Amino acid sequence: QVQLVESGGGLVQLGGALRLSCTTNGFNTSYYAIGWFRQAPGKEREGVARISASGSDTYYADSVKGRFTISRDDLKRMVYLQMNTLKAEDTAVYFCATDPPMLLDDGWTARFAPDCRILRDGSWGQGTQVTVSS
Secondary structure, eight states, X not given: OOEEEEEOOEEEETTOOEEEEEEEESSOGXXXXXXXXXXXXXXXXXXXXXXXXXXXXXXXXXXXXXXXXXXXXXXXXXXXXXXOSOOGGGOEEEEXXXXXXXXXXXXXXXXXXXXXXEEEOOBOOOOEEEEEEO
């Protein structure tokens, strides 16, 4: 079964850190770029970071550059998002997705560009909630 499962979210204080994990199953992760996205209440989903299939290229949204680091471990079938110096505006539900899209049980996942612009919406996982408190 093809799956992407996000985990690692939680409640953290302003300036704190969290590491999110995207666990993949049912496909060869090494063939896909992986992106992290987030959606805050009342806002559209936005791209946060992307790592190429080889792991050699990364992209970060300006809002997280210098604070977040995306990495991957294809042997463990995992992609991580290390988030440091968290701000209140980082509060959101975080999702991971593959590039190119994949067919899940409930439909195709979203298509997104190398700069994490969502080109076509699609099926998303449950995500993991990150709440930054002051």
